[in-house]
Amino acid sequence: MIQVEHLTKSYGSHYALSDVSFAIKEGEVVGFLGPNGAGKSTTMNILTGCLSSNSGTVRVNGADILKDPAEAKRQIGYLPEQPPLYTDMTVEEYLGFVYDLKRCTLPKKEHITEICETVRIADVRRRLIRNLSKGYRQRVGIAQALVGNPPVLIFDEPTVGLDPKQIIEVRNLLRTLGKTHTVILSTHILPEVQAICDRLLIISEGHIVADKPTEELTRVIRDSRRYRLKVAGPQKEVLGLLRGIPGILRAEAQAERDGESSFTIESAAGTDVRGPLFFALAERGWPVYGLEAVHTDLEDVFLQLVEHGGELPAEPAAKPRRK
Amino acid sequence: MLAIYKREMRAYFTTPIGYVFAAIFLAFSAAVFTYTTLYALSSDTTDYFTIMLFSFIILLPLLTMKTLSEERKMKTEQLLLTSPVSLTGMVCAKFLAAFTVFFGCMLLTSLNFIILYTHSEPNTAIILGNLAALILVGMAFLSIGLFVSSLTESQLAASVITVAILLVLLVIGFAGNLIGAPWLRFLLSGLSVFSRFQNFTNGVFDIAALVYYVSLTAVFLFLTVRVYDRRRFA
Numbered sequence: 326m327i328q329v330e331h332l333t334k335s336y337g338s339h340y341a342l343s344d345v346s347f348a349i350k351e352g353e354v355v356g357f358l359g360p361n362g363a364g365k366s367t368t369m370n371i372l373t374g375c376l377s378s379n380s381g382t383v384r385v386n387g388a389d390i391l392k393d394p395a396e397a398k399r400q401i402g403y404l405p406e407q408p409p410l411y412t413d414m415t416v417e418e419y420l421g422f423v424y425d426l427k428r429c430t431l432p433k434k435e436h437i438t439e440i441c442e443t444v445r446i447a448d449v450r451r452r453l454i455r456n457l458s459k460g461y462r463q464r465v466g467i468a469q470a471l472v473g474n475p476p477v478l479i480f481d482e483p484t485v486g487l488d489p490k491q492i493i494e495v496r497n498l499l500r501t502l503g504k505t506h507t508v509i510l511s512t513h514i515l516p517e518v519q520a521i522c523d524r525l526l527i528i529s530e531g532h533i534v535a536d537k538p539t540e541e542l543t544r545v546i547r548d549s550r551r552y553r554l555k556v557a558g559p560q561k562e563v564l565g566l567l568r569g570i571p572g573i574l575r576a577e578a579q580a581e582r583d584g585e586s587s588f589t590i591e592s593a594a595g596t597d598v599r600g601p602l603f604f605a606l607a608e609r610g611w612p613v614y615g616l617e618a619v620h621t622d623l624e625d626v627f628l629q630l631v632e633h634g635g636e637l638p639a640e641p642a643a644k645p646r647r648k
Numbered sequence: 649m650l651a652i653y654k655r656e657m658r659a660y661f662t663t664p665i666g667y668v669f670a671a672i673f674l675a676f677s678a679a680v681f682t683y684t685t686l687y688a689l690s691s692d693t694t695d696y697f698t699i700m701l702f703s704f705i706i707l708l709p710l711l712t713m714k715t716l717s718e719e720r721k722m723k724t725e726q727l728l729l730t731s732p733v734s735l736t737g738m739v740c741a742k743f744l745a746a747f748t749v750f751f752g753c754m755l756l757t758s759l760n761f762i763i764l765y766t767h768s769e770p771n772t773a774i775i776l777g778n779l780a781a782l783i784l785v786g787m788a789f790l791s792i793g794l795f796v797s798s799l800t801e802s803q804l805a806a807s808v809i810t811v812a813i814l815l816v817l818l819v820i821g822f823a824g825n826l827i828g829a830p831w832l833r834f835l836l837s838g839l840s841v842f843s844r845f846q847n848f849t850n851g852v853f854d855i856a857a858l859v860y861y862v863s864l865t866a867v868f869l870f871l872t873v874r875v876y877d878r879r880r881f882a
Contacts (some may be wrong), residue, residue: 373730377880395732409727411655415663425651426731469727 326351326373326477326512332381332382334367341367342378342531353478354503356522356539357511358627364531365511366406370483372509373403378402385477398429405609406482408466413456416446416465419454419471425644429473436472444468444498460491467498478502484517490514519543527630535630541628550592551619553579554602558588569592570605572596585614649737652728656745658716669710670753676703677757691768693761697778701845704789705784705814711746712793713749713807716872721801729880735873738795743869746790756782774851781848784861785841787816791868798875817841 327349334342340362349355359365371374372383374390374397383390385578388397411419420437429436435615441447444464454465463483470478483499485494499521502508512518518525519539529536556563567576572593579587592598599616606613660666671785674851684695695822719725728738758779764770797806824833837843841864844857 370726373725373726374726375880387833398730400731400734403726403730405723405726407723409722411659411724412722413659418658422651422655423727423731425727426733430734495736509856537830 326353326386328382328384328507329368329372330382332368332371332383333379334364334371334376334430335379340531342371343389343624345381345528345531345533347533347536349507349509351507352507353524354499354522355510355529356518356525357509358518358525359511359514359528360513363528365513365528366481368528369403369479369509373396373401373479375403375405399473400475400477402470402472402478402479404466404470404480404483406485407464408469410462410465410469413453415451415453416441416457417450418466419465420468422470423469427473431474432631436474440468440471443501445494458488460494463487463491463495471502475506477507477509482513483510483512484512484514493518511530527627529630532564540647549608550594552590552592552599553615553617553619554588554590554609554613555585555615556588556606556613557585558606558609562609563611564588566605566609567602570598570601572598572601575615587615589619649733649741650677650867651746652733652738653742657748660745660749664709665714666749669707669749670756672710673707673753674756676707676708678760681757685724685764689815691764691770691771693764693775693778696781697849698845700782701785701842702818704786705811705818707797707808708750708786708789709793709807711749712797713792713810714797714803715742716744716797717800717803717806720798729876735876739798739869740874741874743791743794746794747787750786751783751792754779771851774849777851777853779846780853781845781857781861783851784858788841788861788864788868791865791872792817795868795872795875798872814841846862 326401329348330346332342333340333343335450345368353637357365357368367376371387372390374394377391383397385400388400390397401407416607417437420440421433424433428576438447446461446464446468449461457465461469467483478480480499483561486489487495496517499508499510503521504555508521509636510518510522519542522539524534524538525542526533549607549615554567563586564576564578567588567590572592574593575591577589579585579589588604590598602616603613660669680699680703681696684699685691685693688695714724719728729735757881761770762776789810793810796810796813797803800806800809817839818841819838821843824836824840824843827833827836841861844854844860847854847857
């Protein structure tokens with residue numbers, strides 16, 4: 326559906342994108358993830374024909390964005406970071422304008438009514454966009470992208486600046502749209518990607534550092550083998566014991582208060598250390614006050630990806646240093 | 649393109665700008681007309697047209713100042729740039745909308761002349777020639793305004809810069825008269841909008857001037873398209 330090959334974009338001597346390539350299949354919902362300034366918006370602007378690249382090609386459904394812009398643009402509905410709304414128009418007038426602008430051929434009235442119902446703005450149709458709340462404006466922005474039923478939808482940070490309830494609403498909407506469209510969604514909010522996308526493209530400093538199914542990342546998170554342990558016992562000795570237990574790769578003392586010490590431990594892949602840990606401690610008469618799994622969140626994984634150039638470490642969050 | 653044109657026209661008349669422009673334009677032209685012809689008991693319209701020409705320096709930037717700068721500031725240009733409309737189509741639609749408002753006002757002010765005809769026998773050819781010339785000059789000025797508006801996000805900057813450019817274009821002919829070197833004088837009066845206009849006030853329909861105004865318009869519309877093109881490649 327979308328083919329991006331060797332995209333490079335520089336602003337003067339600063340490279341916003343260097344040699345970015347990826348392909349997106351029809352029906353995929355792809356999360357475009359990266360820290361601020363990583364090149365997300367630049368990529369999206371190039372995909373939609375707002376900006377042009379220094380080199381490389383973008384093809385949307387076979388149409389080159391530079392050679393056949395009209396055809397390529399017809400395939401895309403785009404919601405930029407700031408929704409492009411004419412605030413002096415009513416919602417209905419505005420959507421009518423977008424309809425004419427995109428030279429749609431669908432029956433106008435029905436089409437606009439349908440879109441208004443999909444994004445649930447039917448109740449504000451006759452109000453001036455200027456007077457709408459931010460959540461509604463965002464939805465009008467999404468409505469604008471839907472005009473003409475383009476097969477590809479591109480959203481640039483669609484939930485930024487919304488309140489939590491609105492965020493959930495917009496996410497649900499995106500999920501619904503993802504069933505019938507190819508969607509590219511840029512964001513730096515990880516749970517959002519987790520909730521909506523099938524696949525992740527992670528970009529950092531103008532490079533694609535990872536291109537993986539979302540499940541793979543969530544699996545890494547689920548399979549966390551880090552624990553936080555609280556034991557009533559002398560810190561140094563407990564630590565020595567912990568390091569002696571087979572299957573524990575790493576143990577670190579955290580704090581000691583009122584005879585209670587906390588530790589973080591990390592087990593080797595494929596072994597469950599919780600049982601041996603319990604018995605070893607019980608044998609020495611040091612009661613376990615707490616043992617909980619520490620979840621590696623997507624944030625950690627993301628930071629690692631960005632730092633390690635895209636390789637998911639075999640052992641999540643395994644730091645090289647040992648105390 | 650038609651969609652942009654329609655939206656633009658709508659924007660002129662749902663915001664005060666269209667009304668303000670029309671009101672100032674009509675009131676000013678009526679006042680000037682009254683003073684230069686009725687009060688002066690004259691059917692000579694030279695002064696009227698000359699004063700109108702100079703008033704365009706202030707008036708016409710009002711029409712174009714926000715055309716593109718506002719789009720850029722509100723980020724609505726992204727909608728236009730990602731829609732299947734060519735840059736040329738977009739710029740032309742905007743230009744035509746501004747021109748339509750201006751042309752409408754010109755038509756309305758032409759009603760002034762009816763009074764003149766009831767009292768005397770003015771030279772119809774001169775009046776028509778002058779009206780045509782004013783419209784041509786207006787066209788060129790609007791395209792310059794549009795160009796400046798594409799350069800900045802600020803409406804105020806757009807209008808001030810446009811006024812400055814128009815002023816220069818009008819007066820370089822006078823500056824030429826103060827300069828001794830004949831080639832420079834020739835060059836400056838060749839560039840001056842005003843010296844071209846003078847032929848019309850004298851009742852001569854100057855084809856060279858027609859070509860000059862139309863190409864001035866075309867050049868600035870082309871430059872506006874280039875501004876967008878260049879920004880994409882920047």
